[in-house]
Amino acid sequence: MTGRLPRKPLIRRQSTLDSNFAMDQQPPPLEGPSFPIAYIGAGGINFGSAEGPWNHSFRFEHKLGPRLCVQTIVDPAISTSEIVLNNKRASFVEKAYRDTITHQSIPKYIEASKNSGIFPKIVVIGAPPQFRGCLIENRNAEQLLSKAFPEVAMFIEKPISTATVEEARALDNYFKEHKHIVSVGYMFRYLKVVSQLREIIQSKKLRVITISARYAPTYPEISKRFWWDKTGACGPIVEQATHFVDLCRFIGGEINLDTVMAHAVEYDEEPGELQMISADEKSVPGERRIPRATNAIWKFTSGAVGHLQHVVALHGNRFEASIDVFCDGFRFHLRDLYTTPILLVRTPMNDNDIVYDFPDDDPYFGEISTLVDAVETGDRSQILSSFEDAMKTYEATWAIRLASERTTAERRARSKKQMPK
Ligand SMILES: NC(=O)c1ccc[n+]([C@@H]2O[C@H](COP(=O)([O-])OP(=O)(O)OC[C@H]3O[C@@H](n4cnc5c(N)ncnc54)[C@H](O)[C@@H]3O)[C@@H](O)[C@H]2O)c1
The missing domain is CATH 3.30.360.10 (Dihydrodipicolinate Reductase; domain 2)
Structure with missing residues (x-):
């Protein structure tokens, strides 16, 4: 038996069986207000790798189309960000990356953001887990972003950290006290x-x-x-x-x-x-x-x-x-x-x-599409x-x-x- 993908996504799904995450069957994304996002990490998970089918930027481009505005790519290896950016600017998604600024660290990005007055709707945190997932200085990416952008939604890659369970739990408790929409990359x-x-x-x-x-x-x-x-x-x-x-x-x-x-x-x-x-x-x-x-x-x-x-x-x-x-x-x-x-x-x-x-x-499209919808509607109940x-x-x-x-x-x-x- 081959499952059939419904053509029209339902407004509120019971399970992902009610949705269609096949990328070639998505309706063209519509014009609308700009949707600024920020990437933390310019590596494989965010921009593609020969190792597997992951590539979050590709899914955001297809979900948001003309609305996508990539505000920044943060990566200490600035040359990696530049290569990624040049490739994007040489392609049909050039507009989304025209004004992207690369930064070497989250604090530098936050500083620049304060000056520009542009705040991201979603930060996509795809840095290695050693640099995130707890409240320890220099490993507290989520907390820094939360303090600078109290309204921002976060997409966080697995594993959530490499810190001890107790150290990671401090961030879990922090999130319980803040209202961010958070989705973790368990795409399966x-x-x-x-x-x-x-x-x-x-x-x-x-x-x-x-x-x-x-x-x-x-x-x-x-x-x-x-x-x-x-x-x-x-x-x-x-x-x-x-x-x-x-x-x-x-x-x-x-x-x-x-x-x-x-x-x-x-x-x-x-x-x-x-x-x-x-x-x-x-x-x-x-x-x-x-x-x-x-x-x-x-x-x-x-x-x-x-x-x-x-x-x-x-x-x-x-x-x-x-x-x-x-x-x-x-x-x-x-x-x-x-x-x-x-x-x-x-x-x-x-x-x-x-x-x-x-x-x-496409489960990667599924998780990104669901997060964008949650940010647009304020309803996070579909995030798995x-x-x-x-x-x-x-x-x-x-x-x-x-x-x-x-x-x-x-x-x-x-x-x-x-x-x-
Ligand atoms: N869900 C999946 O299927 C899947 C697939 C691949 C990777 N991942 C996860 O994604 C995360 C990243 O993996 P990857 O394959 O992209 O690794 P990668 O090595 O390809 O890229 C990581 C990038 O992060 C940069 N970086 C290092 N420290 C940083 C910091 N403090 N701030 C910002 N950027 C920093 C590196 O310079 C590098 O460019 C890992 O947690 C990995 O487990 C998930």
Whole structure:
């Protein structure tokens, strides 16, 4: 079965099944008042990368069309911003970038903004997570922007931070006291295959028994050294598997953090030897290197059991990313979420799968389009990932990381004891 995309978006949707996020089927954006936005970070997430289909600026251009006015690109690497800007100005979206000013830091941008009197409606925060997600000086991007622009909406990339859970919670509490519209970049929540799965569970009043999620990137191309260093990107569970922990929560409800258990294969164990690492991992101190595989289990507060497997092992290009959900009589299998998302459903009526796919569904457009609509209408109820919610995913990913580090430390202590004196 191929899902059909409704032509006309509904005013208030029940789920993303009521919306159409296929970019080639959007109506042309209309003329109207200027819509100023600011980009923090001139890298892949905001301006595109060969690694995947993300590129927020492209989605904003198609959502806002002639109204889009990119006020600034903030990035300490001014040359990166200049390259991005020159490319945009040489294209059909030139008007949106004609007056864009590049800045090396958020304080410099804020100062310039005060002078110009132009304030952004949305800031798109796509800087690396080391520089955001808490209230610590120089890592408090959101707080600085909030103080300067009390009305601004924020789009914040995952993971929300690399700070400790307590440090990130300080920002969560800050947001609770301020009225910003905030959307966090857990785009898979907007996929129709995900909505379809949730819709079947809800409409048939099914109870989830177990969920198992697997994320295996292709590692030889990951050349950024900081990704291989836990003090850099915070490790692959917090940085990468976070999307799948988030989906586990979106489908299965809250995780009881006290039940999280995990084991890892570490870099210095025999099965952890990898031949194709292109980054300079050898210069990362041993205790900071990332695990090659992490298997975690936990109980949801519903009583269901959850499982996550993150593996650094595959070569080639295609990441493996899938989720299996079992309910009484049903098995749901979600896969290829980055490329050609598909949902396979086995039901009590038939051992063969029903196949759901929604050609051209674009979850990145879904999250951007939803945020713009929320800013225009003031109704944030359609945003599927608030900061408060993303904070819970952050806590869960840290709980998995810490659980695996604990069992590794215990195993190492045991084998030290057993070593002949
Ligand atoms: N949701 C997704 O599918 C997805 C995909 C890719 C990246 N991301 C997330 O987006 C974020 C950025 O990733 P990326 O791939 O764009 O990285 P990147 O390395 O391509 O780009 C990051 C940019 O931020 C700049 N930068 C560094 N410090 C800064 C600061 N203090 N203020 C402003 N800019 C700063 C860098 O100079 C660089 O140009 C990460 O959190 C990543 O996890 C999400």
